[in-house]
Each structure stands twice: as structure tokens, then as C-alpha cells.
Amino acid sequence: MIRLVQAPFDPGEALGEFCRDRTETGAVASFTGLARAESGRTDILELEAYPGFTEREIARHEAAARERFGLQDTLILHRTGPISPGEAIVFVAAAASHRRAAFEACDFLMDYLKSRAPFWKKETGPDGARWIEPTERDQDDLARWETQ
Amino acid sequence: MLLFGRLADLAGWREREIPAASLAALRGILAAEDPALFEALQAPAVRTAVDQTLVNLDVALRPDSEVAFLPPMSGG
Numbered sequence: 536m537i538r539l540v541q542a543p544f545d546p547g548e549a550l551g552e553f554c555r556d557r558t559e560t561g562a563v564a565s566f567t568g569l570a571r572a573e574s575g576r577t578d579i580l581e582l583e584a585y586p587g588f589t590e591r592e593i594a595r596h597e598a599a600a601r602e603r604f605g606l607q608d609t610l611i612l613h614r615t616g617p618i619s620p621g622e623a624i625v626f627v628a629a630a631a632s633h634r635r636a637a638f639e640a641c642d643f644l645m646d647y648l649k650s651r652a653p654f655w656k657k658e659t660g661p662d663g664a665r666w667i668e669p670t671e672r673d674q675d676d677l678a679r680w681e682t683q
Numbered sequence: 684m685l686l687f688g689r690l691a692d693l694a695g696w697r698e699r700e701i702p703a704a705s706l707a708a709l710r711g712i713l714a715a716e717d718p719a720l721f722e723a724l725q726a727p728a729v730r731t732a733v734d735q736t737l738v739n740l741d742v743a744l745r746p747d748s749e750v751a752f753l754p755p756m757s758g759g
Contacts, residue, residue: 568759582758583687585751588735613758625759645759654758655688666689668755 537593537611539584544612546626553610553628560607564637565628566645572620576660580618589653596647603643604629604636611644613654646676684709685751690729694720706731707741709750728755 546567554563570580597609608630618624625648629640648654650669657666684701691697694717703709714721723729732751733742744750 585685585687585732585735585753588732588751591735648758651756652758653753653756655754656757657688666692666754667757669757673757 536609537590537597537613539586539590539613539615541614541616543618543622544614544626546612546623549610549612549626550628553608553630557607557630559632560630561632562634562637563628563630564634564641565626566641567623568625568645570618570620570622570624573658573660576662577620577658578661579659580620580624581657581659582613582615582618582624583655583657584613584615585653592651592653593648596644596652600629600640600644604631604640606631606636606640609640609644611648613648613652615654643680646673646680649673650677685749687751688754690720690723690752690754693723702746703744705741705743706733706738706750709744724752726754729753 550565557563571577593611597611600606601609606629610626610628612626614622614624627641627644629637629644631637631640650673655666657664684699686694686697701709701712703712710721710724713724730753731738732753733744734749
């Protein structure tokens with residue numbers, strides 16, 4: 536399930552909720568991305584989504600991850616709007632029978648979210664504002680999954 | 684028509700109604716009106732969605748079609 540959220544959320548609470556009542560799961564892995572202050576260069580991060588389109592595109596990749604890794608369940612929470620340093624931007628959790636699939640699914644989903652998911656990210660700090668686009672490293676990270 | 688990310692900053696607007704019968708006609712209108720925006724929309728990294736579906740070629744538009752121009756995406 537993908538949820539876009541406007542307000543700050545507690546990743547620990549999201550993980551607790553995701554783990555509840557799973558007697559046949561065996562493995563839950565999760566990843567939390569936090570907004571960085573970049574040594575004082577970023578005061579605020581702003582994330583824009585294309586409502587409807589963004590959720591559908593992410594759901595498509597979530598379905599691909601479920602099939603590829605044989606997952607039982609996934610959860611993606613993604614902030615939109617203004618985000619302060621230290622707040623969680625993204626939370627990904629994957630449930631599987633065994634740990635390897637759960638770890639790899641989080642890695643796969645994060646590589647997709649970093650460089651292909653329909654979000655636009657702007658950093659504002661003392662030196663002004665700049666749009667953040669995927670780095671070469673992000674592209675290489677995603678390419679790992681295409682060759683396997 | 685919808686603009687996202689740096690394209691909206693460049694144009695100075697995010698959403699407008701523009702009468703056009705096709706994507707090519709829409710680009711023609713923009714070329715005459717705002718050459719800098721037109722140029723930015725031509726970049727290979729900018730994707731185009733019509734009614735929330737990505738398209739690669741010219742398509743016909745209906746009066747209620749929603750056209751979105753999407754610069755490089757980055758989440759997480």
C-alpha cells in the first residue's frame with residue numbers, strides 16, 4: 536500500500552502497526568529516509584507530487600516488487616509538502632517468509648523511489664532554492680536491478 | 684495543462700487552460716508565447732502525460748484532456 540502524507544509521521548509507529556498480527560510472516564525489513572540539514576545549507580525541503588498519477592506509478596512498482604521477491608505485503612509512506620531537517624520523508628516496509636527477500640525488496644523500492652517515482656524535490660536554504668534531480672549514483676543504483 | 688517542479692518555476696504558473704486539438708498544437712502555442720518554456724519542455728528528460736498516462740508521440744486532445752509536463756523525478 537502507498538500513502539502520501541502531508542503531516543510528519545512516526546516511522547516507529549508505522550513499523551509497529553505493519554508488524555502487528557503477523558503469525559506467518561517471519562521477516563519484516565524497513566527503511567526510513569530522513570531530511571538532511573546539509574550542514575546548515577538546507578532549512579526546508581519541499582516535495583511535490585502529481586496526485587493520482589504518483590500513487591498509481593508507485594503502486595505499479597510495488598506490485599513488481601511483490602512479484603519479484605515473493606513478498607506477502609508492502610507499505611510505503613511518502614511525505615509531500617514542506618519537510619524540516621530530521622523529519623522522515625519516506626518509510627518503506629516489506630514482509631516476507633524469509634529475511635533476504637524483505638531486505639532486497641526495501642533496497643529495490645528505495646532505488647526506484649529515488650530516481651523514478653513522480654516527486655519533485657526543492658531544497659531551500661540561506662543560499663536560495665534549488666531543485667534536486669537524481670544523481671549518477673542514484674541512476675547506477677537503479678540499474679543494478681535491471682541486469683539481475 | 685499542468686507544470687511540475689522546475690518547469691512551474693520557469694513558467695511562473697502551474698496550471699492553465701489552453702485550447703489545443705493535439706499535443707503538437709499545444710507545443711506550437713507555447714513556442715510562440717514562451718520560447719524559454721517551450722525549449723525546456725523539449726528536453727529528453729521531460730516526460731509528458733495525457734490524462735495521467737505517459738505518452739511518447741503526438742496525441743489528439745479532447746476539450747477536457749489534462750496534459751502534464753514532468754521534469755526529472757526524485758523522491759525519497
